[in-house]
Amino acid sequence: MTESSFLLVVFATALLIIPTFSLGKHSRPKLKSENKVAIFVFGDSVFDVGNNNYLNIGIEGKANFPPYGETFFRQPTGRFCDGRTIPDYAASYANIPYWKPFLDTSYQNFTNGANFASAGGTVIPGDNPITLNFGTQVGYLQQVANLLNETLGHTEAQKILRNGIYFSSFGGVDYMYYTSENENATESEQLEFVTTVIGNFTYWIEEIYQKGGRKFAFQNVGPLGCQPEMKQSYNLTGKECYEFVQTLATLHNNALSNMAIELERKLSGFTYLIFDFFTTLNDRIQDPAKYGFKESNIACCGTGTNRGTGCGRTTAYELCSDPNEYVFFDGGHPTESCYSELGELLWNGTSDVTWPLNMKQLYELEIYSADDGHFIDHKVIASSLISHQDIASY
Known part of the structure; x- marks a missing residue:
């Protein structure tokens, strides 16, 4: 991609109109943020x-109906899972409550952070304009930052924003859309699209940094090509995966690593981890028994040969008797049981699954002190252990 085309992408993205979201019901008197780390x-x-x-939006973009949520919350919450997901496990390890959606206007304590994620959310705005793309989500972060300044004061707000963790998962939807429309794309065209995605992604990460x-x-x-939905769509069996979208995912993941290394070099105080969702999930798909699962090619819930689509959307869908035996709950999303294992790896994992830090180490890094208002050596990792306290209620 040429420099001029990249600038056009960034310029168009920057001109997005961020929907205004009223934070009136979130307003609270000034309070102390305490010594905990927010996760956004x-x-x-x-x-x-x-x-x-x-x-x-239509039902295809929602999961607010049974059997979603049946395992843990006992009701659908909007999570594309039978229970908790990776951000929920991160919250649990960090001793903060399980997430409510940011767009829920009931009171939320934003000193804990916020969850802006949106099913169908993309990096490139035009790929799925009806959901919350990355730029829109960053716009909501600005609203939270403004509220923290108003309710806590500048110093406390800066402490939360500087020491907070900004946890993201993007790109999959962009590549699924691209795959559906460009199956004959050349290698150079694939690489150009990945470069565009990463370029837009980098722009918004730098916005968060600012x-x-x-x-x-x-x-x-x-591993997009190994999901039950893809296997069903392309009549794949056994350990077969749809290689076109697998290649795009691999190209993206390599570029993501290079982006993080470059930003660490470029931006003072920038610290990061990369959690290898691709490998950790693919390991469980290719050898489910090794990780305590019985089935990875067929989803617990859905219709078709792999139960790859339609979970809960029609009266014809099938539902397994025990989601704990399955890697996938629906055609594109793992079960709570699988997410539990991945959440543990994110928090405590070794450098083969999360590098150069795991989430616990990133959590323990103190970047900015509100007591004296200055930066701390971001390479020094605190030695104290953070206890794991399960949150009993949603």
Whole structure:
């Protein structure tokens, strides 16, 4: 992609009109943020906890109906899962409540962070304009930052924003759309599209940095071609995966790593981790028994040969008796049981699955002190252990 075309993409993205969201009901008197780390979550359906419930979109973009949510919450919440997802497990390890969607206007304590993720959310705005793309989600972050300044004061707000973790999962939807429309794309055309996605993604990460963000957790794109939905669409069996979209995911993940390294070099105080969602999930798809699962090619819920589509949307869908035996709950999203294992790897994993830090180490990094208002050496990791406290209620 030429420099001029990239600038056009960034310019068009920057001109997006961010929908105004009233924070009136969130207003609270000034209070102390305490010594905990906020987590701000951005992404697509893998991270959505129900923001799409509040959007005027069709049922295909929502999961606010049974059997979603049946395992843990005992009701649908908008999560594309039978229970908790990776951001929920991160919240649990960080001793903050399970997420409610940002668009839920009931009181939320934004000193804990916020979840802006939207199923169908993309990096490139035009790929799916009816959901919350990355730029829109960053716009909501600015609204939260403004509210924190108003309710806590500048110093406390800066402490939250500087020490907070900015956790994102993007790209999968962009590549699924691209795959459906460009199956005959050449290698150079594929690489050009990946470069465009990463270029837009980098732009918004730098925007978060300008708003105060210093600690970034990137979940890379999963093995899209091995999902039950893709296997069903392309009549694949056994360990076969649709290689076209697998290649795009691999190209993206390599570019994401290079982007993070470059931003660390370029931006003072920028610290990051990359969680290898691709490999950790693919391992469970290719050898489910090794990780305690019985089935990885067929989803627990859905219709078709792999139960790859239609979970809960029609009376004809099938539902397994025990989601814990399955890697996937529906055609494109893992079960709570699978997410539980991946959440543990994100938080405590070794450098083969999350690098150069795991989430616990990133959590323990103190970037900015509100007591004296200056930056701390971001390479020094606190030695104290953070206890894991399960949150009992949603």
